[in-house]
Amino acid sequence: MPLLDTVLPVTLDRAAGVPLAVQLADALRVAATTGHLRSGDRLPSTRALAKRLGVSRTVTAAAYEQLHAEGWIAGRHGSGTYVTTTPSQGGTDPTVQSVESGEDDELLELIPGMPWAEGIDRAAWRRAWRAAADTPPSQYTHRAGIAGYRAAIAEHLLRHRGLRADTASVLATAGTTSALAELAASVFRAGEVVAVEDPGYQRAVEALRAAGVRVVCVPVDADGIRVEDIPRQAKAVYCSPAHQYPLGSTMSAPRRVALVERARTEGFLVLEDDYDGELRYDVAPLPLLAALAPDVVVHLGTTSKILTPTLGAGWMVAPSPVFSAVLGHRERTGTRPSPAGQRVVGELARNGDLGRHIRRVRRELAERRRMLTATLRAAEVPVLGDDAGAHLLVPLASAEEERERLQRALERGVRLDGLARHFAGPATTHGVAVGYAGCSRQALTGALGTLVEVLAG
Template sequence: MSYADTALPVRLDREAGTPLAVQLADALREAAASGHLRGGDRLPSTRALADRLGVSRTVTSAAYEQLHAEGWIAGRHGSGTYVTTPPTRAAASVSPSGPPLADAEIAPMLDLSPGTPWAAGLDRAAWRRAWRAAADPEPLIRAHRAGLPEYRATVSEHLLRHRGLAAGSVLATGGTTAAVVELAAAVLRRGAVVAFEEPGYQRAVQAFRQAGLTVVGVPVDEQGLRPDAIPAGARAVYCSPAHQYPMGSRMSAARRVELVERARADGLLVIEDDYDGELRFDVAPLPLLAALAPDVVVHLGTTSKILTPTLGAGWLVAPSEVVRAVLAYRDLTGTRPSPAGQRVLVELARHGDLGRHLRKLRRELAERRTLLSEALSSAAVPILGDDAGAHLVVLFESAEDETNRIAAAERHGIRLDGLARHFAGTPTAHGVALGYAGCSREALVTALPTLVSLLR
């Protein structure tokens, strides 16, 4: 017996030997390849489609997961699931029942998502030398709960030299999100209110929520997070003052002072995510919040944006009571950051390769930003964001405009990051955050005419 969906070209045969989830994925894939479904078409939710087909939600969820992995559909936070374009012409010509294409057969899209590092700019000889040197010490018998002493010393020197922070207690972390997980579990009590930039870094939002905390959005503007909008009774506030993610503003000096004064008056813990903090190439950076108020600020940094996520290494600088709580949590749970990436960073710094890479990175990103901003400005496309970091923002008039332009870009082989997914609540701004670090400069230059046309 077959079941047909009235809106989608789907027929499922319960008597066939092929699993229903595979049948559903095949049918939707064929519909997208044949043009019955087009890029930008919204699909029903897994629950709604399951009800209409008379199957369990497990079937529809498995089919959607497979199509998402293959690049046929994409989910947008708070908006739904949409059809993208077929990954390649070759993919569209494959029989639905045939084997999936290998990754090497699928032409990669030009990914202009923010938060991606310029890993291709790493000196490969220095990279290999650092890994070899990192393997020279004897294997550890037990991990250091605070991080390797030499790594913590390296981070302290890095923060002083590149961020102007005379760090006291430095802890190694597995990265920004890993540090947020530890802070949520070790320092903040379940049910506590955390004020958060809206829009902001949604992985951190989810980390707080998973720990049983209540996240309340605080609006940002051209001067960064608004301290006056932090709700009364909040226990902590999370912000990215150096280069707000994703809107790109820099918190003004007056706002920084206001936030610190509010934190001290109300007993707030300020969590400073130093996103893109090292990547200033216009003017000297403003003082870190941790430098202004080390008694109420937790400073978070990572190697993922300046080097590569391969290292899985970050750091936390915090008041002594926060450090003690995190260390106690690590003892209790047996969790510690991996020392391998820490050793590699130590070796990169020891030979001066870290400093050389940062200087090269700043020059490269400054030139890329100029290329992108001049091309957009010449087409009268307004841009937002401080003249720093590795992304800028272009606003659109509506959510529909954002959805349509992202879909159009995908049809041209360009992946754009919409602002909608960066909101924990209802989006109040629509547009895209354009990252220009992860791709090659040649690919960026080649794509500029198409990109400008799409955003005009």
Template structure:
């Protein structure tokens, strides 16, 4: 609903940005003030329609005589920069003569002269097209009902933790007794990383999720790269002396494999024997289209596994929420870190998630999402095969891997697609070290279905795909 229409005399004066006047300069203060107001307009701090403070009020604020402010206003009125309205005040009516407002050139350009936005088939974005907007609005309205919070909450809202506990039990088979709210998977990795001593060694998948690598390195930890194959993380390649292992066992990012049952058992056994923590990033584990998922690592080894989940791929990053289920000592270390640093997961997204889940909307959304992404994956696989290329990875998640012969072929295909208005993602950037493999990491969730249908034929047009 639009707000009430204000008449000029009802419009409050704008709060001016800092205006610097140099009393030791030779230029008169009135000239300096007029220049400062022009600059504020050119920079966007003052806009057309803004009501300026009265000359008396501005003089008191700046500590100058009213003669100075009146002379500055008179100059700006004469230039046509401002206009005086009897009984209402002085108003900005446009940029100073000969100047343009500080607006990016692409905003000022006529729509027909702008370059059309590319269609992005990069991974990592959710499928918001299937989100029930009525349910979404209903959840936001419900989230606004409780009064504003006045105290910190390092654990997470009870309603949010109940919703996550139910979700994990029904959709991931994980009985979670103690859930901690987080700001999402990457945020949780960063928090966990800060609970380890600086210099501790943490193994990561190679290729793998580079934001997690960045979070680990940002905490001063040593990252150890471990290879991944068609059965997931190569557990036998893990070196000794690790503090933790970060992995994506349900749907390895970016190769798309799932960690085999034998390797899951072996990884948990080694964690127990060697005393390291397994960080299980279950970023899209709810999204399988072929067979039932294997048991979570956290279900196999709740004493040595920290399980991470996020609403970003399931719903949208707008919420900025995720969850952590971890052994008591790890949970206590995270809460101690939050207490010492003042870090807290935001509550607004927790409230919306809980409200969305309260009446079954989350479960209904997940069913729609699975159907939609399964159909999109089939379309992507068909287009890739028609282009003479292959596909790797499980029937899960929201991306597939398209292997390519070498780095040159990868670069050529990315460039050819970009020239045709389609943004693709190459496997090279998902390596922490020298790239071992080449290929496309083809996402199919972030675009509309119509955009996806327009983008897929580009694969057949690109020279590398012929």
């Protein structure tokens, strides 16, 4: 139900000392908490709501941005902005639900982490789903994953990442965050230390914390995680060596060797998040840590960046004791990743459509990156990050400047991402991350002028 057709207790007081955007965000948050707004309710556009309330669109856009960051609302491509919470049974505390997010009806999402789902061949997509649906229902529960999927991933890792892993060593997962939660529940004990990159992937941090693991932040520089700063009591180190998230750098060869040597000497695990390692455009990536040290490295991968999060399919390649511990945890708890996405990925791989799609993604995103970096550098905007992945970084001098650039972009209808939210500890560097995969080429081209206007000094 659109908000415009619903009577809600939204009153803005211009005489109050609280900014109007904060008042509006508070009012909508209370409406969702008390049940005036329900999960799935469609909100009006920022322009329509601004007209209704008699305020500028800057106010409504800022309120929506805050609620989006908190997880109260999410956009759906071509559809609008929707409430993503439902009140608890007590009617006071909201329960944030996972919903599909993407572009809303006005904001252009240029944020990291979004795949080029538009580039998936629709005929191949439909063919894979039909073939997956033709598989007879099974009476067996495949705790480790469907054999066809595990074989497809083993082949994928060999062809695209240079990792030799037989089918029996591949464990299907529901994605990186889910895999980390399983590792935390089955391999680590509450209170044990896991070191993480800072800045880094905060969903990974929260998955570890939710399991009672003590997270210790380790700084990152141009060569990757600073191995010398990893605490001695660490039981594991979580990192993204192929394309550090969100800084976009690659862990250097000496740093990789040092990390592996410490892991072997001190007996900790290295949790290698290879979230977009297939997307390299200049030279072949350095070997996976799992290829260098399969005895101490847990390799994690996902289809969410090369295909779509819709499938909910990822993988883990781990030393035998870790593999057995995760599988044992699934047996005890009766859990397993959904087989539907696995079957679709298996069919895409069997027909050669997965390989063709990855090659197409590489060509498209390489061209987009060249176009974007050339435009920004011509305007004397500095750009950081390796020639890889689906986002780049524009460094800034201060947190205030970062916030100002993000707000300026919002006012022009573009959502960008700041480094501040990627720190588990205090932010020590500042900048804006620009994603270039989650929209059409036409939309990205049309936004170049806005990006220069927003990011130029």
